[in-house]
Amino acid sequence: xxxxxxxxxVEVVGxxxxxxxxxxxxxxxxxxxxxRVRVGGGRVALxxxxxxxxxxxxxxxxxxxxxxxxxxxxxxxxxxxxPDVAAMTAPPAPAxxxxxxxxxxxxxxxxxxxA
Numbered sequence: 001x002x003x004x005x006x007x008x009x010v011e012v013v014g015x016x017x018x019x020x021x022x023x024x025x026x027x028x029x030x031x032x033x034x035x036r037v038r039v040g041g042g043r044v045a046l047x048x049x050x051x052x053x054x055x056x057x058x059x060x061x062x063x064x065x066x067x068x069x070x071x072x073x074x075x076x077x078x079x080x081x082x083p084d085v086a087a088m089t090a091p092p093a094p095a096x097x098x099x100x101x102x103x104x105x106x107x108x109x110x111x112x113x114x115a
């Protein structure tokens with residue numbers, strides 16, 4: 001992250017409000033959607049990144065969109081965040097995917113009903 005970058009976070013209540021806020025932010029300014037985190041209790045935190053003017057405009061658009069649905073919890077914009085804060089908002093690593101198990105051969109096959 002360069003010194004001119006900023007981060008913005010909008011916390012909303014519900015998946016519909018999160019989708020609406022993300023859509024409004026991405027359309028309002030040239031920003032990147034950094035992460036989407038389910039906070040708990042139905043709350044979703046959306047983190048965006050970009051230059052300070054774009055992030056400020058995008059956060060305003062996201063808040064307006066979620067507010068129209070009655071679902072804004074809180075928001076903030078961080079200009080030139082400390083490296084530790086920027087690392088804290090990085091998207092989590094994906095969980096490993098387990099290989100599918102082979103079907104068990106112990107299942108008995110049912111006979112079709114007599115006609």
